[in-house]
Amino acid sequence: MDRLEAMAILLRVADAGGFSAASRQMGVPLATVSRRVSELEAHLGARLLVRTTRKVALTDAGAAYVASARRILEEIAEIEQMTAGEFHAPRGELVLTAPVLFGRLHVLPIVADVLAAYPEINVRLVLSDRNLHLLEEHVDVAARIGELPDSRMVATRIGAMRTVVCASPQLLAQRAAPTAPEDLAQWPCVNFEPMSPTAAWRFRRRDTRGGCDVPVRPRLSVSKAEAAVSAAARGVGVTQVLHYQCADAVRDGLLQIILPDFEVEAAPVHLIHAARGELPSKMRVFLDFAAGRLRERLASL
Known part of the structure; x- marks a missing residue:
């Protein structure tokens, strides 16, 4: 039995919550995943996992072993990197x-x-x-x-990102521009689903520090921000995206930002590493x- 391999498989099973999920994530046959964990338990003479029909849970011994195994594997990775010279020269x-x-x-x-x-x-x-x-x-x-x-991650803040609502000049020329988020109920909208899966857009209330969700009327729902921006630029409807996603279209005059006074607090942007x-x-x-x-x-x- 390769104990390091067995440790890595056990960690993936514990983190994924089951053998099947770990098998899919690692690209290893389910039978192999189950066998490696069983071999590790037999070698240790201790039960590490409690198996049920839906998921697995760590025993007390398993939780202690997983914490130690995770630390060991991280230290091995660092030793290998150091041996290869990655700590001393950028390579x-x-x-x-x-x-x-x-x-x-x-x-x-x-x-x-x-x-x-x-x-x-x-x-x-x-x-x-x-x-x-x-x-x-x-x-x-x-x-x-x-x-x-x-988490155990180290984060370096590099800025903040606005969430903006924008529309094409052609669409805005057809009627008076919205002056409050509730006005959007009368406007066709392009919904960016990953940001607003329920077709309700988040806004800041002008009179309080809190926020509110305003239902919108999607004429079009899309799964990619680029599609939302492109459709909005063609006049299909108003859309809500992160500022960087529409910045080029705004700069080129294809879109205009509306309702800036109701924007939620800008989201932080970080670089993170372990x-x-x-x-x-x-x-x-x-x-x-x-x-x-x-x-x-x-x-x-």
Whole structure:
């Protein structure tokens, strides 16, 4: 039995909440996942998991073992990086993740600068609107928009992002512009579903510090911000997106921002990475490169 492999599989089962989910995430047959955990339990002479029809739960011994195994695997990864020289010279693969459009517009240009300046660094940039789990999916640095949950991650704030409502000049020319969020009930809207799955848009009340959800009437619902912006620019309806997603269209006069006095508080933007001891040189280089440049890009919006 490969105990390190068995540890890694056990951690994935514990984090995923079940054998089937761990099997899918790792691309390992379900039978192999179950067998490795059973072999580990037999080797230790202790039951680590309580199996039910729907999920698994850690026993007390299992919880203690998982905490220790996680620390051991992280230390092994750091030792391997140090042996390869990644702590002393900027080299090796750097895995980054960012939201799709934000990554393409703002992270990719910085990655290009890093690659030009450091020929021994290679980058894998994972653009996804799903928040990847940094430790499980072996991601070094992530760009995140929004409040961060409490975690073991280290966060560097690089700015804030407005949530804006915008419409095409042609649509606004057809009637008086909305003066309050409730006016949107009379306007056709383009709903960006990941931001507003229930077709209710969030606004700040002018007279209080609180917020309110205002139902809208979607003529069109889309799953990508670029589609929402494009449809709004064509006059299909009013849309609500993050500012960076419509900034080019606003700059080019294709859209106008409306109801700015009712915008919710701007969402923080961070670069995050796992808490650890000494950072590999490739990560220090990227964080030094990215933080200042991203602050400038976000401030320019």
